[in-house]
Amino acid sequence: MNWKNIICAAGIGAVIGYAAKDQMTKQPIKPENALKLAKEAFKKHGPVSGSWIYMKPETFTDNGLDYSVYRGGITRTIDNLNKQFEFFVDANTGSIIDVKESA
Secondary structure: OOHHHHHHHHHHHHHHHHHHHHHHOOOOOOHHHHHHHHHHHHHOOOOEEEEEEOOOOEEEEEOOEEEEEEEEEEEEEEOOEEEEEEEEEEOOOOOEEEEEEOO
16 A cells, blocks of 8 residues: 555545544534524514523423423514414424414
């Protein structure tokens, strides 16, 4: 084997190792980003007048599956009435798992 092949193989191995490490140590999304994603989704259906999110992830069970989620809320004005919605965002992916209208 010549030196070029050895150096090339070592470089490729280092890149693959770095990419694998990055995927395995991926941290959950930040609660601020989860709130931003939820607000953007709600804004597609009208203006948002208020929002909040709990900063600590909690466990949410849906259809027998457990998720680590951030829980938050959105206030929207619909037909001159303030409507409040509670949402749950997956702490690992940022996907909105559930939305409930608050009573």
